Amino acid sequence: MLKGELDSQGLFLGIDGGGSKCKAILVDKHNNVLGTGISGPGNPLHGFEQATNSIEESAKLALTDAGIDVSLLEKISAGVGLAGVNLPVLFEQMNNWQHPFKDMYLATDLLIACLGAHGGEDGAVMITGTGSCGFVYVDGQSHIVGAHGFPHGDKGSGAWIGLQAAKQVLLSLDGLVESTILTQSLLSHLDAKDAIEMVEAIAAKPAAFYAKMAGLVFEAANKHDAIAQAIIEEGADYISRVARKLLAKNPPRISLIGGLTPLLTPWLDQDIQDKLTTPEFPPEMGSVIFGRQQAV
Amino acid sequence: MLKGELDSQGLFLGIDGGGSKCKAILVDKHNNVLGTGISGPGNPLHGFEQATNSIEESAKLALTDAGIDVSLLEKISAGVGLAGVNLPVLFEQMNNWQHPFKDMYLATDLLIACLGAHGGEDGAVMITGTGSCGFVYVDGQSHIVGAHGFPHGDKGSGAWIGLQAAKQVLLSLDGLVESTILTQSLLSHLDAKDAIEMVEAIAAKPAAFYAKMAGLVFEAANKHDAIAQAIIEEGADYISRVARKLLAKNPPRISLIGGLTPLLTPWLDQDIQDKLTTPEFPPEMGSVIFGRQQAV
Numbered sequence: 001m002l003k004g005e006l007d008s009q010g011l012f013l014g015i016d017g018g019g020s021k022c023k024a025i026l027v028d029k030h031n032n033v034l035g036t037g038i039s040g041p042g043n044p045l046h047g048f049e050q051a052t053n054s055i056e057e058s059a060k061l062a063l064t065d066a067g068i069d070v071s072l073l074e075k076i077s078a079g080v081g082l083a084g085v086n087l088p089v090l091f092e093q094m095n096n097w098q099h100p101f102k103d104m105y106l107a108t109d110l111l112i113a114c115l116g117a118h119g120g121e122d123g124a125v126m127i128t129g130t131g132s133c134g135f136v137y138v139d140g141q142s143h144i145v146g147a148h149g150f151p152h153g154d155k156g157s158g159a160w161i162g163l164q165a166a167k168q169v170l171l172s173l174d175g176l177v178e179s180t181i182l183t184q185s186l187l188s189h190l191d192a193k194d195a196i197e198m199v200e201a202i203a204a205k206p207a208a209f210y211a212k213m214a215g216l217v218f219e220a221a222n223k224h225d226a227i228a229q230a231i232i233e234e235g236a237d238y239i240s241r242v243a244r245k246l247l248a249k250n251p252p253r254i255s256l257i258g259g260l261t262p263l264l265t266p267w268l269d270q271d272i273q274d275k276l277t278t279p280e281f282p283p284e285m286g287s288v289i290f291g292r293q294q295a296v
Numbered sequence: 297m298l299k300g301e302l303d304s305q306g307l308f309l310g311i312d313g314g315g316s317k318c319k320a321i322l323v324d325k326h327n328n329v330l331g332t333g334i335s336g337p338g339n340p341l342h343g344f345e346q347a348t349n350s351i352e353e354s355a356k357l358a359l360t361d362a363g364i365d366v367s368l369l370e371k372i373s374a375g376v377g378l379a380g381v382n383l384p385v386l387f388e389q390m391n392n393w394q395h396p397f398k399d400m401y402l403a404t405d406l407l408i409a410c411l412g413a414h415g416g417e418d419g420a421v422m423i424t425g426t427g428s429c430g431f432v433y434v435d436g437q438s439h440i441v442g443a444h445g446f447p448h449g450d451k452g453s454g455a456w457i458g459l460q461a462a463k464q465v466l467l468s469l470d471g472l473v474e475s476t477i478l479t480q481s482l483l484s485h486l487d488a489k490d491a492i493e494m495v496e497a498i499a500a501k502p503a504a505f506y507a508k509m510a511g512l513v514f515e516a517a518n519k520h521d522a523i524a525q526a527i528i529e530e531g532a533d534y535i536s537r538v539a540r541k542l543l544a545k546n547p548p549r550i551s552l553i554g555g556l557t558p559l560l561t562p563w564l565d566q567d568i569q570d571k572l573t574t575p576e577f578p579p580e581m582g583s584v585i586f587g588r589q590q591a592v
Contacts, residue, residue, distance in 0.1 A: 087492075145470045145471075145472070146470060148466045148491060148495050149495060149499055151447045151459065152459060152462045152463055152466060152495070152498055152499075153463065153466050153495070155463075155467075163447065163448060166448045167448055167449065167451075170444050170448060170449050171451075174441045174442060174538075174541070175441075175541060176441070176534070176537050176538070176541065195444065196383075199444050199445060199448070199449070202448055203445055203448075238472070241472050242470075242472070245470070245471060245472065
C-alpha cells in the first residue's frame, strides 16, 4: 500500500492499555474496524517498558489482522488511553516515548471509556470490573469519583466483592457469623478445606485474584444467600450513589461498563437502572474518537 | 560465673519473637527478671535467618543487661514463642535450628501470651495490636478464633481500624459520605491535601502502616465523630463476639492484651468488660513458664 492510498483511507488506531491486557483496533475513515490486536499489560503504572511494548505489539497485531504490513505503522496515528496518565509524571513519560506511530494522542483510560460509551458526546460512566470508579465529561470538564484502588477503595468492584466475601467466609469458619452456601462455594473455589488453607490461598493476593471470586458471590446472592446478598447490596448501593454524584453534573447519558455490568445492573437502585443507556462503543473506539478530535 | 553457680540460680530465658521486634528476658529461679533485650523482627514467617538472628541477639542483650557473659548462653535454656510455628513446616524448621541455648522449648506466640497473662494457668486472651485474634487454653486443649491476617481478617485490630478509616475518608473526599473531623485528621497524618495524595501515601502499605492510624480514629471517636464511632463500635463488637466464643470453653480467666487494650476496652460490651482480668505477665514471661513446664 502506498502512502497516498493510506492517507485516503483515513486509517486510525485506537488503543486501550489496561492492567491485564492492551487492546488495539485499526479503523478506516468511517471508523469501521479493519483489524484488532490484544497483547499483555499496557498500564504504565506497572512499568514503562512493559506498557510501551504491549502498546506497540497490540497495534502491530491489529495491522497484521487487517492485512496491512507492520512497516506502515509509522504512517498511522493512534489514540491511546492509559490508566495512570492523569498523574503528570506518567503523562510526561509516556508522551516523551519514541512511539512508532505517525502521531500519538494520549488520554486517560476513563476519558476514552466515556467517549467510547457515548460516541464522543458528553456523558458519564460507572466502570465496575476488577476495580471501580465513576467519570463524567460535560462541556469539556471531567470529574472523577472513586478510582482509589484496592483494598482501600474500589467499592462495588469485583475485587471488593471477592474480599468482602472472603472476610465473611473466614468469620463463618470461626463460628462468628452464620455459615451459608457462600462458605462452601468459596472454599471449593480456593481448593481449601478450612480457614488455615483458605488464608494460605488468599494471603497477599492482588485485586485480580479477589475479582475472580465475584461471580460466585453473585451466584450465591441470586440463590438468596443472606451474606452474599448483603455484600452485593452494599456494593450496588455504592455504585448507585456514584451514579447520583455523576448525574448532578447533568450528563445527557450515563452508562455502566466493565466486566460486572450484566451481573450488577439488576442490583442498582431502580431509578438509576432506568437512566442507564447502552454504551455505543468500547474504550478502544473512544481512543479513536479522542485521537481524531485532537488530530483536527 | 561457674556452671555450678549458674545451675543453682535456675536461670531461664523467655523470648517473644514478633513481627516487628523480638523481646527476651533472663529470669532467676524465682522468675525475677535479671535482664531484658530487644532486637529486630523474630517472626520466622518473614524469614528464618532474620528470625534466628533476632532471637539470638535479644537473648545476648538480656544476658549482657544482667551482667552475665554471653559465652554462657549455651548453659541456659530458653522458652521461645513465635508466630507461625503452628504450621508444621515452620515448627520443624525452627526446631531443627542449631540454636545457641542449652535447650530450646518452642511454642506459638498465642500460647505464650495466654500462659503469661494467666501465670501459667488455664485462661483465654484476645490480642488486639496491629493484628487481632482470640485464644483459649483449657485442660491442655487450645482453640484459636481469628488470626487470619490483613486485609482479609484481623477485624478490630489497629490495621483494620486504620484501613476502615482510610476507606471512609476516601468516600468523604468523593462526597459520598459526610466529611467529619476524621477526614482532616487522617489527611494531616498522611501529609496529603486530597484523595490523590492520600492514595499515593497509603497504596500497597503493610498492616503496620495502617495500624499507626488507629490512634487517630479512637481520638475522633472519643470526640463523638460519627464515622470514627461506627468503625470502633464494629471492631469492638467483633472482639466482644470473639470473647463470647472463647468463654464458651469455660476458661477461668480472660484478658485483653496487645497495644490497643487501653483504647479498646471501654468500647467492649459491658458484660465482657466486667469479665476481663488484668494480665499477670507479658508474653516473654509466658515463654519462661512454658519452657519450665516442658523442661520438667
